Amino acid sequence: MIITAWSAMSPHGTNDRDFAQNIVSGRPLPAGPRPVPDFEPREFLGRQGTRTMSRATALAVATAARLLAEDDDRARTGVVVGTTNGSAQSILEVNRASLLRGKPYHIQPSAIQNAAMNSVAGQIAIWHGLKGPNATLAGGRTTGLLALGYCRRLLLTGRADTLVTGAVEELTEARSWVRDDTAPLAEGCAMLRLEPSAAHGLADVLAVTSVVATDGDIGSAVVKAADRVLTRTSPGRVWAAAGSGTTDDAESKALATVCPEATLLPPLTEALGRVHSAAGAFQLAAVLSHAAAAGAAGAADRFVLLTSAEPQGIAVAAVLRIKGEPVVI
Template sequence: MSTTATATRGPVIAGWSAVSPYGIGRDAFVEGARSGRSTATASEPGGEPVPDERVCLARDLVIKEVLGRKGTRSMDRVTGLAVATVRELVTGEEGAAESGADVALVLGTTTGSAQSMMDITRDTLIHEKPFYIDPSHIPNAIMNCPAGQCAIWYGLKGPNTTVAAGRSSGLIALNYARRLLASGRAMTVLCGAVEEYSPARAWLEWHTRGEDETGVVLGEGCAVLRLRPAEAVADGEGLAEVLAVEAGVAGPDGAGPALESAVRRALRRAGASRGDVWAVSPSGPAGLLGEQERTALRAGFAGHEVRWIPQPDTIGDTAAATAAFQIVSVLTAAQDDDRAAGRLAVVTSVDRDGALACALLRLL
């Protein structure tokens, strides 16, 4: 077996939290993931109509009850998911009371809140004059609103970044966070991705979904990691080391060849081989794209015994948050598997728009 040691160690995941259909916080996600129970429920009548019969919702997140009434009057769903998740990492048992100029935030998204964008656009059309809209709702229509609100709420004064790369957003955000730490721009980076469920998103998905993408149940949630330089993490406190993140674009032959290339580059960068890999986590989108991803990974790890940890479909299709939930699912599985320590996990993501990425983690 080849060594995965490098001259300069990569950043370490020192903590994480999530808000998902399983509940609020890390413990709720771990319990739900271990149980394997589905969170899909029937769509509730009332309000705006949606095309979905079943959905996976983070029902425990009632924004005004969880975050309080102050500052939440005009807060939209995607911002509430992000603020509640980051809270778990900066306060309470999981948190480290982190704030200030040395703490950065990198958040992945699809478009921010499609619902807020459409609501404001609709208001400009139906009111007597186009500027007769509620000004407090305008920030919600800006893609970086969730990341900005997290910084405001918790005094995070380091770099504040929003990245949008579809289902690959969580891995692209992870790479951005890695670079912030490597360049000394921050000593701690909170890094993750968020996605809301809303009528606007439901209809956008309905109208853009391919014929092969049937049976998709939409979900929502947010997962955020705490990244620190390896030298700043005491022995026994780290969960995984980020060895490499590689990105690519699907070519005319589909996502498979580009994804295989990304995995090879990640392993080469880490000085590792396929035999070092304990687990593989594909993003598993519906239809042909998901089959291309699985085929590429099966071919790449043929002859090697690896554990498969797919994206947690029990919480639905979480779009931009998919890769972030894949990572926390891998970390959860590693807690219960004695074979994981010291070995590698490959996390991959492919998006219908052609973006793809691969992350290589060493479990600690």
């Protein structure tokens, strides 16, 4: 499976180049909540059909538009979106309306639609006319890598010719109630375009796996997941490794144990903020940005290990080969 393109809207801006340059340079963002600056749904998508969109949906629909080509077979193009539980703001509004309106069922239909977990994936497909597989996954900050593995299975079994996958989080009143002192709360959307094979691409996805730490030992689970995907190569051939946590957590320590000679890329939370379920998708975009900055001499035909872990005990690992010739998998 080949990653042929990526796109992101983040606190660094709505432009892909801004995200890539700032992630690679480590440019700091202002303290406090971090929205996507200058993002107005009507400016990106037009007035028709955007009035009742949640912010998460608008971000995802606009990001996905950049990854679709006019000659794509929309009947064979699918969408896989990661989420925490849908739009927290919309869920709050539905609950509030059911309690405060004259009757419990006097709720705006659009509010119910936005509160559904699969609303974002459905709206992307409707807006862009995509009739291939349509799925929504919820797995916390491991969601982005879990979605990558799900897409790999869809493409290997011939269910689609092209897939757009990623995750989105919105910065709203409801989500601002999340208390986390380790990083400011942020919003954004990152997506990838995936194809089973391509003459040119950014990276080959060689393997994705997940492990459940039944004993609560996240570090050991990360090591186990990493060891499984590295059967396609060896730790000594890994150019860079990227985790989803902070520099002093069990995940980063596990990466240093598995690939002691690899460059350990900065945790995403330092450069972006806390994006929850969108962390894995942004992690992939960040790795591809670092690889592009390294150039052919630094990253071409070399391997990258990505891991993501949830405190509840889920660990996911993926291994990519950067800018190499497509491989048969």
